[in-house]
Amino acid sequence: MSDDNHNLIIRIGQDELVIRQRYQVLSIVNDVLIGVWFLIGSFMFFSDEWVFTGTCLFVLGSVEMLIRPVIRLIRHVHLQKIGGPETPTTDATYDF
Numbered sequence: 001m002s003d004d005n006h007n008l009i010i011r012i013g014q015d016e017l018v019i020r021q022r023y024q025v026l027s028i029v030n031d032v033l034i035g036v037w038f039l040i041g042s043f044m045f046f047s048d049e050w051v052f053t054g055t056c057l058f059v060l061g062s063v064e065m066l067i068r069p070v071i072r073l074i075r076h077v078h079l080q081k082i083g084g085p086e087t088p089t090t091d092a093t094y095d096f
Helices: 012-044 048-083
Strands: none
Touching: 012 048
16 A cells, blocks of 8 residues: 555555465465374274264364365455455366
């Protein structure tokens, strides 16, 4: 933002980069948690007394798999809101 002649100027370039990085980090953390829940849940299936807890972790991992497209949708809406309808948000190199 700039204060040239008391006009509000918003530069989308750097702001978009910050937004993309935040959503990318959020997506990576979500993916790591999915792996952790499924790995721990898998080991719990080796013991009959831990099967219920392992199943709960599989359900939790499945819910987090649904979170990833929600993160992408929120990012898309956020970028459209700050940049207008002409802001490109379908960049295939950002799969998060």
